[in-house]
Amino acid sequence: MLKYIIRRLFVIIPTMFVIMVVSFMISRSVPGDPIQLEMEEQFARSGLLDSKVKDAAYAEISHKLGYDLPIFYFSLQAMAFPDTLHRILRLPERASLSKLISTYGNWNEIAAYFQLLKQVGKKAETLRVPPEEGASHLEIRRALEELKWTPKKEEICFQFDLIDSLAAQNAMLGENLKTDFQMLRSAFSAIEANATTWKLYVPTLSFHGLGNHFHKWLVRLLHLDFGISHSDHRPVIDKIKDALPWTMFMGFFSFAISYCVAIPVGVYSVRKRYQWQDRVMTVGLFMLNSMPTFVMALLLMTLFCNPEYFQIFPTSGVSSDGSENWSFFGRVWDHTYHLILPTLVTSYGSIAFVSRQMRVGMLETINSDYIRTARAKGLPENVVIWKHTLRNSILPVITNFANFLPALISGSVITETIFSVPGMGRLTINSIAAFDHPTLLAIFTLGAISTLVGVLISDILYAIVDPRIKFSKE
Amino acid sequence: MSDAQSHTAPDNTEPVKASPPTPTPSLRSLVVGRFRRNRVNLLAYRFVVVLLFVALFADGIAYDKPLVCKYKGTLYFPIIADYLSDLNIYHWEGDMFHLQWREAEFDWSLWPPVRYQAFNIDYQNQRCLSPFGKQRVENWKNWHYLGTTHDGRDVLSGLVHGTQISLTIGVFSVALAGLIGIVIGAIAGFYGDDRLRLSTAQIIFGLLGLVIGYFYGFQVRSTALGNAMTMGGISLLAQITIGCTLMFGISFGFIHLARTLHWIPFLAKRRIVWVDMLVSRMIEVFTSIPGLLLIITLMSIAEKKSISLIIVMIGLLAWPNVARYMRGEMLRVRNLEFVQAARSLGFKEVRVMFRHALPNSLAPVFVVLAFGVAGAILLEASLSFIGVGVPDKVVTWGSMLGEARSDISAWWLSLFPSLALFFTITSLNLLGEGIRDALDPRLSPNG
Numbered sequence: 072m073l074k075y076i077i078r079r080l081f082v083i084i085p086t087m088f089v090i091m092v093v094s095f096m097i098s099r100s101v102p103g104d105p106i107q108l109e110m111e112e113q114f115a116r117s118g119l120l121d122s123k124v125k126d127a128a129y130a131e132i133s134h135k136l137g138y139d140l141p142i143f144y145f146s147l148q149a150m151a152f153p154d155t156l157h158r159i160l161r162l163p164e165r166a167s168l169s170k171l172i173s174t175y176g177n178w179n180e181i182a183a184y185f186q187l188l189k190q191v192g193k194k195a196e197t198l199r200v201p202p203e204e205g206a207s208h209l210e211i212r213r214a215l216e217e218l219k220w221t222p223k224k225e226e227i228c229f230q231f232d233l234i235d236s237l238a239a240q241n242a243m244l245g246e247n248l249k250t251d252f253q254m255l256r257s258a259f260s261a262i263e264a265n266a267t268t269w270k271l272y273v274p275t276l277s278f279h280g281l282g283n284h285f286h287k288w289l290v291r292l293l294h295l296d297f298g299i300s301h302s303d304h305r306p307v308i309d310k311i312k313d314a315l316p317w318t319m320f321m322g323f324f325s326f327a328i329s330y331c332v333a334i335p336v337g338v339y340s341v342r343k344r345y346q347w348q349d350r351v352m353t354v355g356l357f358m359l360n361s362m363p364t365f366v367m368a369l370l371l372m373t374l375f376c377n378p379e380y381f382q383i384f385p386t387s388g389v390s391s392d393g394s395e396n397w398s399f400f401g402r403v404w405d406h407t408y409h410l411i412l413p414t415l416v417t418s419y420g421s422i423a424f425v426s427r428q429m430r431v432g433m434l435e436t437i438n439s440d441y442i443r444t445a446r447a448k449g450l451p452e453n454v455v456i457w458k459h460t461l462r463n464s465i466l467p468v469i470t471n472f473a474n475f476l477p478a479l480i481s482g483s484v485i486t487e488t489i490f491s492v493p494g495m496g497r498l499t500i501n502s503i504a505a506f507d508h509p510t511l512l513a514i515f516t517l518g519a520i521s522t523l524v525g526v527l528i529s530d531i532l533y534a535i536v537d538p539r540i541k542f543s544k545e
Numbered sequence: 546m547s548d549a550q551s552h553t554a555p556d557n558t559e560p561v562k563a564s565p566p567t568p569t570p571s572l573r574s575l576v577v578g579r580f581r582r583n584r585v586n587l588l589a590y591r592f593v594v595v596l597l598f599v600a601l602f603a604d605g606i607a608y609d610k611p612l613v614c615k616y617k618g619t620l621y622f623p624i625i626a627d628y629l630s631d632l633n634i635y636h637w638e639g640d641m642f643h644l645q646w647r648e649a650e651f652d653w654s655l656w657p658p659v660r661y662q663a664f665n666i667d668y669q670n671q672r673c674l675s676p677f678g679k680q681r682v683e684n685w686k687n688w689h690y691l692g693t694t695h696d697g698r699d700v701l702s703g704l705v706h707g708t709q710i711s712l713t714i715g716v717f718s719v720a721l722a723g724l725i726g727i728v729i730g731a732i733a734g735f736y737g738d739d740r741l742r743l744s745t746a747q748i749i750f751g752l753l754g755l756v757i758g759y760f761y762g763f764q765v766r767s768t769a770l771g772n773a774m775t776m777g778g779i780s781l782l783a784q785i786t787i788g789c790t791l792m793f794g795i796s797f798g799f800i801h802l803a804r805t806l807h808w809i810p811f812l813a814k815r816r817i818v819w820v821d822m823l824v825s826r827m828i829e830v831f832t833s834i835p836g837l838l839l840i841i842t843l844m845s846i847a848e849k850k851s852i853s854l855i856i857v858m859i860g861l862l863a864w865p866n867v868a869r870y871m872r873g874e875m876l877r878v879r880n881l882e883f884v885q886a887a888r889s890l891g892f893k894e895v896r897v898m899f900r901h902a903l904p905n906s907l908a909p910v911f912v913v914l915a916f917g918v919a920g921a922i923l924l925e926a927s928l929s930f931i932g933v934g935v936p937d938k939v940v941t942w943g944s945m946l947g948e949a950r951s952d953i954s955a956w957w958l959s960l961f962p963s964l965a966l967f968f969t970i971t972s973l974n975l976l977g978e979g980i981r982d983a984l985d986p987r988l989s990p991n992g
Contacts, residue, residue, distance in 0.1 A: 085826065086826065086833065097842060097846070102848070147756065147759070147760055148760075170768070173768055272761075357971070357974070357975075357978075358967075361967070361970040361971040361974045363927070363963075365926075365946060369946060369949060373956060373959060481835060484837060485927055485930065499841065500931055503841060508845070511841070511845065512842065515839060515842050519833055519834055519835055522832075522833040522834075
């Protein structure tokens with residue numbers, strides 16, 4: 072048994088790794104500059120600072136998040152791309168450079184152009200100009216910034232023309248920067264003239280070792296450090312800690328309820344097989360099974376939370392007003408009372424699923440020889456059903472166990488939204504609305520891990536219940 | 546299925562002539578017969594047909610212009626004209642372009658039963674009007690039969706056009722998932738863990754080809770792929786297809802090239818490739834990704850929401866389910882006599898797989914496909930319900946239900962879309978179960 076479990080655990084590792092890679096890739100492809108966002112959050116508290124401090128802060132955050140490292144353990148990319156592109160710290164600049172490379176393929180010329188662009192930018196920034204040229208000065212500085220982010224030729228030319236016309240109008244600026252602008256233009260035309268596009272079609276493989284972004288991300292993930300939420304500057308893990316208990320509470324009870332109801336229902340259905348009770352049950356369970364969650368939730372809500380019909384349950388939330396001052400048991404009862412409807416909504420689906428599975432599984436076994444033997448021995452029907460049949464048809468029911476853990480962790484987006492339960496599902500929806508990608512990815516990653524572990528647990532249970540599985544796999 | 550029977554038919558002509566006049570019925574007719582015997586199945590089937598009809602002719606049922614009309618002596622087909630103008634073939638002339646269709650004086654006109662499009666906003670009937678309450682309309686023909694939403698959209702028209710969107714998403718995403726799943730599952734099941742033998746050289750070259758193919762298929766074309774993501778589902782799918790074709794094409798090319806090295810004894814040694822194991826691992830990875838969460842995350846990243854994007858995402862996530870069934874059935878079918886016979890006749894493996902084994906193992910996959918359509922429709926409804934699915938302008942069952950949440954006393958807003966969704970899902974599930982029971986009559990009491 073232990074051997075089987077250990078082997079099963081080994082099999083799960085590559086799968087887990089692939090899921091991590093997927094999750095990481097999504098996190099890298101989120102639009103916008105995560106470092107900038109994180110920085111803005113820091114400065115939201117400390118006020119405005121000058122550009123040097125900002126640069127330092129950017130570098131620090133970039134280092135902390137691992138964006139200053141190569142992406143993966145190895146990279147397969149075109150020969151035109153340098154190994155050291157990740158040393159360009161500013162992400163928009165890096166993106167624009169890599170677009171330039173994938174158009175022209177000559178890193179040397181592009182690097183020279185970019186270096187020049189930075190120098191001219193610095194020079195323009197430090198230049199002292201008479202007040203009447205102030206506006207144009209600002210305009211030129213903005214255009215030079217813009218040039219760092221635009222890989223498109225038309226836009227670059229447009230900015231060049233803008234700068235030239237501004238320099239021509241203003242004596243002081245023109246005098247000081249004219250040659251620099253000329254050099255910039257020639258540097259850009261050098262890129263175009265010496266394009267080596269063939270380099271884009273030659274693959275090169277390079278290894279980066281453990282010092283890469285993915286590794287750093289993975290290590291942080293293993294320390295449960297999911298970064299800082301973009302919506303309220305709190306660590307993501309804290310938000311999850313707040314949300315998880317509600318979801319787990321609901322998940323646990325809904326599973327308890329569904330198994331407590333589903334197994335007797337399945338058994339009853341088999342005892343009355345092919346009679347009208349069974350027919351009614353089958354049809355009812357079938358309809359329950361194909362009833363979408365939110366339809367059920369809306370239905371229950373319209374019926375039981377509506378002053379026009381029966382106002383038995385509260386519409387939303389998990390606690391009544393002023394319940395903070397109640398006694399402990401009072402609060403627990405209050406939460407339970409609020410969570411009855413959402414828990415029912417999350418459990419009816421698995422009630423239907425499990426009892427239908429039970430019925431089919433038991434019908435398959437009930438005609439087998441050993442059941443007939445049990446009956447022939449004179450065992451009462453109850454014993455035959457509960458002891459002999461149920462045991463041998465419990466397998467499909469265990470399958471549902473695989474859903475248990477994911478439901479505990481990621482919760483039900485739909486139900487929690489409808490009933491305003493502040494659990495994980497609701498956190499998901501709020502994160503979408505706030506473009507809070509770190510939180511979303513954390514939830515996604517946790518969900519994927521819990522699915523995997525859930526399947527693992529159900530596989531192990533399978534092996535415990537049915538030893539044949541263990542042997543057949545060996 | 547019929548394909549396989551038709552090409553095995555010539556071999557059977559002799560025995561059939563000799564056999565008694567009542568030949569054994571084909572599997573197909575048996576299954577259809579068993580399926581039809583159950584009244585509920587037929588009912589579900591008919592309901593699905595009606596749904597398809599509504600989806601196909603949604604514009605003919607609910608539209609804000611007449612089907613046919615005669616205006617100032619000229620005959621118009623406004624709906625067809627609208628289609629043509631969408632395709633830039635036809636353009637509405639000056640005063641027809643600005644015509645207020647609902648108020649215009651026609652010589653005669655034939656209107657669709659519902660005189661609103663799903664996105665039409667009736668400013669006089671806003672704030673959720675009940676179908677039985679007071680509505681401000683000129684005559685009964687403009688009545689909102691099932692009430693209006695908060696913005697003043699017609700609920701019935703939303704239902705009709707929602708059918709179109711739901712079924713489009715259901716059918717096309719499952720078609721995509723089915724295509725991928727059937728091919729991958731068939732390969733995994735047919736070769737299993739024992740049938741594919743490649744030489745060492747071929748394995749090395751194949752892997753090398755995959756890496757290089759990945760480079761040319763995806764890395765070199767990363768800009769195009771990135772752009773496709775913002776352009777919508779169809780271009781994304783096209784780019785992915787091109788990428789995969791390049792990748793696997795190059796890999797196959799390399800495998801063929803490897804034959805030139807077979808004079809080296811070490812490289813010519815044949816080894817087993819565990820195709821089934823690899824595919825099963827892949828399926829495991831895909832099934833452990835929480836689909837709804839992934840789609841929600843991706844949709845929140847995507848710059849432009851579109852229906853085609855949802856279709857592609859659902860399709861790319863749902864194939865493992867199909868592949869699993871296909872693989873299981875293929876593992877069974879590959880050991881049957883007719884496949885063995887085809888193999889021993891010396892046909893190429895690929896031909897045996899796709900012409901002989903595959904058509905005969907499709908039947909159980911149809912069951913998964915029927916359930917898959919139901920699942921996809923449900924997924925789309927959930928996405929629209931929480932407002933991350935379709936573009937904001939598009940009205941679907943899910944988005945109407947989402948609106949109903951803010952006003953639970955407007956029962957018509959939640960009831961009708963709920964019913965539509967419920968009956969659709971139920972009948973698709975019934976259809977799936979019906980086919981399954983018809984294929985495998987062991988479980989039903991009177992089969």
